[in-house]
């Protein structure tokens with residue numbers, strides 16, 4: 197009984213797993229953008245976060261497998277067009293917008309699971325609900341600091357050295 201899963205929820209979980217992998221690719225590209233501009237602190241944070249996002253995706257695929265549901269597939273997205281940033285603050289704005297979109301998708305999936313009385317999926321997704329709060333908070337803090345640096349004509353390169361120690 198616990199394994200039972202509707203096609204709609206399965207499709208939602210597969211989409212969410214792919215969103216996480218897409219977020220992983222985005223953070224890796226952000227990391228490369230920062231590395232190109234000799235900003236190793238920001239590059240390291242994004243690289244570590246890329247790994248986290250990958251694990252979020254894998255965790256969902258593992259859950260699908262555990263429920264003996266079939267048809268999960270990795271569906272790569274073309275990211276190249278998105279990385280046309282001018283300033284570091286643009287990158288962090290992009291990251292926050294992505295996290296907010298991801299939170300909405302997760303909350304929709306939880307709602308859908310609740311509507312279907314799929315308590316297993318609802319319970320599984322609770323981890324992601326909490327994680328999104330942590331991630332939105334972490335990225336928002338970095339973005340706010342980066343904005344302040346820009347507004348006060350500070351040196352982002354000095355702030356960059358602190359970013360490695362920031363939470364994820």
Ligand code: FEO
Nearest residue numbers: 216249252298331
């Ligand atoms: Fe796993 Fe940042 O969402």
